[in-house]
Amino acid sequence: MFSKPTGGERGGAIRACRRALGSFFCRAISVSGLVLLMGLWAPVTAVDAQIVFQDRPRGSEARSFVQEYNQLVQRSTTPGTGNVPGATAAEEFWSAPSFPVLPFRIPDPLAPDDGAYNEALLRRATSQVTRAAELSEQLQAELDHIEDLRTRISNPLWWKAIDANDALNRQVWVLRDRYQSRLLMLYQQAFETLDRIADSNIAQREDTMTLRQTAYRNFAMHAVALGNYEDALKILLEYHRLPLVDQEWPLHYYLSLCYEARLRRARQDRGIHEATLFAIRREADLHHLRAVELKFGRGSPEFQESLERISRRELGTPRYD
Secondary structure, eight states, rough: OOOOOHHHHHHHHHHHHHHHHHHOOTTOOTTTTTHHHHHHHHOHHHHHHOOOOSSSSHHHHHEEEHHHHHHHHHTOOOOOSHHHHHHHHHHHHHSSSSOOOOOOOOOOOSSOOOOHHHHHHHHHHHHHHHHHHHHHHHHHHHHHHHHHHHHTOHHHHHHHHHHHHHHHHHHHHHHHHHHHHHHHHHHHHHHHHHHHHOOHHTTSSSSHHHHHHHHHHHHHHHHTTTTOOHHHHHHHHHHSSSTTTTOOHHHHHHHHHHHHHHHHHHHHHSSHHHHHHHHHHHHHOOOOOOOHHHHOOTTHHHHHHHHHHHHHHOOOSSTTT
16 A cells, blocks of 8 residues: 655655756756756766876877867867957857847849849848747747746645646647747748858858858757757757857857767667767767867866866767766
């Protein structure tokens, strides 16, 4: 026979349920909040504390990782024109889906070499990104309302409180499914419209590049929040090829998340060679460490601890670590 739960057990069950459900989407992927900082920097565990750290990474695999990471840093610090945003500015870029800058100038279709058609394509892409950002705000408002309802659950019967949380969780999934296809479709249309701009002067103009960067960031944040890691990785790699973005630490953090998701999926396929798994894990570790360095600095305790953890990870097989 089951015993009747005590008051402490009921309270613990409710708190555990709330922690398990949580809030996500923009709040769960906020680069300026606690979640991202915990992802980049977690306290040392008891197991980690038992290991005596060495000044240099151990093993040929770890040394190879350090060499490859130094090459990544050298490639990313090549001089360029313009101001590279710092860590704070990068957090603002990636904190939430943003609206494009308006307005764009209205072209004169009768003026010679004005590029009226290409300007029209630019305005269409701006409209598509704006509509997607508006949908994002609507979704976040509905999610905030659900979280407000969650805080008001006060049923004295602990199993009723869990049922109420489950019902709210189902509402969140319904909202995600309702908005997912519409959001991703609008961003995909914006990418296609921007690619159709044939005038190189307009395509390389500052307002056009800013719009493209905004669309890439918004799409990646939505895709990661919805668990669509492969599409997010594709767009993040496109974004990574743009000028003056390599030192945005949230970019490397999102790349690390996507490569970790690819690694988890690849481990389930026994036909994938271990060398492939090693290459995927290496990309995840490289971008994770780069994000930590850009956020906290190479001489910080966070960077040293992350490097030591990755060095230990490199010594093990990528299939089971």
